[in-house]
Amino acid sequence: MNHTCFARAASFSAALGCAFGLRAAVLFDTFSAYHHIQVVDQGGLRALRFNGSMETRMSLANPLQGHFEYTEYFHMPWLWNRDMNRVLMVGLGGGSAQRAYQHYYTNVTVDTAELDPVVATVAKNYFGVTETPKHKIHINDGRVFLRRTTNTYDAIIMDAYTTTRYGSSIPPHLTTKEFFAIARDRLTTNGVVAYNLIGQTQGWRADFVGALYRTLKEVFPQVYLFPAGESRNVVLIATKSAEPFDAMRVQREGAALLRTGKIKLPTFAARLRSFVNAPPATADRSPVLTDDRAPVEGLLHSGERSR
Numbered sequence: 001m002n003h004t005c006f007a008r009a010a011s012f013s014a015a016l017g018c019a020f021g022l023r024a025a026v027l028f029d030t031f032s033a034y035h036h037i038q039v040v041d042q043g044g045l046r047a048l049r050f051n052g053s054m055e056t057r058m059s060l061a062n063p064l065q066g067h068f069e070y071t072e073y074f075h076m077p078w079l080w081n082r083d084m085n086r087v088l089m090v091g092l093g094g095g096s097a098q099r100a101y102q103h104y105y106t107n108v109t110v111d112t113a114e115l116d117p118v119v120a121t122v123a124k125n126y127f128g129v130t131e132t133p134k135h136k137i138h139i140n141d142g143r144v145f146l147r148r149t150t151n152t153y154d155a156i157i158m159d160a161y162t163t164t165r166y167g168s169s170i171p172p173h174l175t176t177k178e179f180f181a182i183a184r185d186r187l188t189t190n191g192v193v194a195y196n197l198i199g200q201t202q203g204w205r206a207d208f209v210g211a212l213y214r215t216l217k218e219v220f221p222q223v224y225l226f227p228a229g230e231s232r233n234v235v236l237i238a239t240k241s242a243e244p245f246d247a248m249r250v251q252r253e254g255a256a257l258l259r260t261g262k263i264k265l266p267t268f269a270a271r272l273r274s275f276v277n278a279p280p281a282t283a284d285r286s287p288v289l290t291d292d293r294a295p296v297e298g299l300l301h302s303g304e305r306s307r
Contacts, residue, residue, distance in 0.1 A: 022042050022043040024042040025041045026040050027039045028125075028126060032118035032119070033116065034115065034118075034119075034162070035116060036050065036052070037122060044059060044061060044066075045057055045060065045066050048122065048123075048127065050168075053161075053168045055161070056068075056093045056094025056095070056127065057096075058094060058127055063099055063127070063128050064100065067100075068231055068233070069228045069229065069230040069233070069271075070233035071096040071097050071100065071159075071196075072265060072267055072268070072271050073235035073237075073274070074097045074157050074159075074194050074196075074235070075263065075271075076226060076235070077155035077157075077192035077237070078257055078263060079245070079250055079254060080190055080192050080237075080239050080241060080245075081154050081155070081188070081190040081191070081192065082256075082262060084105070084108055085108060085109065085154060086108065086109045086151060086152070086154055087101065087109070087111070087153055087154060087155045087156075087157060088110075088112075088151075088155070088156045089101075089110060089111070089113070089157045089159065090112075090113045090146075090156065090157065090159065090160045090174070091112075091113075091114065091142070091161065092112050092114035092119055092120060092129070092137065093119065093123070093159065093161075094123055094126070094127040094129070095112075095123045095127050095128070097157060097159065098110060098112060098123075098135060099127075099128060099129065100265070101135075102132070102135055104264050104265060107134075108134070109135075110134065110136075111136055111151070112137045113140050113141070113145040114137055114138070114139060115140065115141050115160070116139075117139045120139060142158070142174055143173055143174060143179055143182065146182050147182055149186065151186070152187065153186055153187060153188065153191060154187075154188050154190070154191055155193070155194060156183050156186065156191070156193045157194045158174065158193065158194065158195040158196060159196045160174055161198070169297065169300060170296060172289070172294040172296045173294070175211075175212060175289045175294055175296060176289045176290050176291050177215050177219060177291075178291045179291075180215065180219040180220070180238070181219055184219050184220065187240050189240065190239075190240065190241055192237060192238065193236075193237070193238040194236070194237055195212065195216070195235065195236045195238070197209055197212055197233065197235070197236065199232065199234060200227070200232050200234065201227055201276075201281070202281060205232075205300060206282045207282050207299045208286075208299040209234055209282065210279075210280045210281070210282030211286035211288070211299055212236060212289070213236060213279055214279075214283045214284075214286050214287070215288050216236060216238040217279075217283075218288055219238070220238035220239060221241070221242035222238070222241070222244055222245070223236060223237065223238045223239075224236070224237045224239075224245065224275060224277050225237070225276040226271070226275060226276070227274055227276065229274065244277070246277055247275055247277070250272055250275045251272055254268065254272045255269075286299070
């Protein structure tokens with residue numbers, strides 16, 4: 001199967017064409033204040049799409065499978081903090097990361113900030129997302145939630161997207177130096193930000209990846225990359241700790257997590273090999289994004305021209 005057909009930024013119709021030509025069943029179709037939301041079953045997979053872009057994919061036979069590869073890099077914060085207790089996830093979609101954390105890390109409390117109440121309802125009704133004493137969904141903008149909360153978090157996982165004329169895009173106010181300063185102040189001593197970007201370190205949307213990297217580096221002492229191999233996503237990891245990690249350190253910490261049973265994600269060892277501790281080539285020429293100037297659409301458009 002051509003995995004690029006399932007890149008989150010790809011059109012959903014193209015993704016359907018990859019699924020062996022099987023007939024699709026539309027289970028849900030509505031317009032919220034923010035999205036045209038559809039839930040579609042095809043070929044043993046359930047998919048959530050916003051305005052024609054696929055946001056979540058889940059196996060009907062096993063809801064812990066069928067997800068996009070990039071969501072597995074949301075487990076990487078454990079490398080920097082083996083004793084995580086509280087995590088914030090900004091953006092819900094179909095809840096791939098939430099389901100995984102509820103299954104693998106039963107002692108971790110997860111807060112989810114999701115702007116669209118219809119998305120929260122769909123995630124519960126069609127993707128098995130549940131609210132429990134260990135998982136609460138807050139209908140709120142992620143930045144507003146962070147500014148108002150008194151909680152501190154061991155990890156803040158960013159996966160909030162909107163749709164523009166260039167496809168899936170990050171709301172600009174969640175990309176700026178000022179936003180990352182708010183996030184840093186809500187992290188514990190060994191806290192980590194994990195940030196999903198739809199783009200690549202070279203070529204498509206590379207200027208956007210470089211800008212996010214450079215902006216994070218204005219606030220956090222260390223920033224690393226985990227480029228996905230099966231889709232055009234990069235997960236950036238920004239650490240509050242200044243201690244540098246290299247590939248050998250990542251492998252050593254990962255092996256310890258697996259050996260002690262802290263991590264049970266089956267693909268965790270393989271995902272460690274995606275670690276990159278060098279800045280993307282576009283970082284030097286990309287702007288620092290601020291509340292006064294965050295040209296997200298312009299950066300995305302320049303990336304579209306470079307395809």
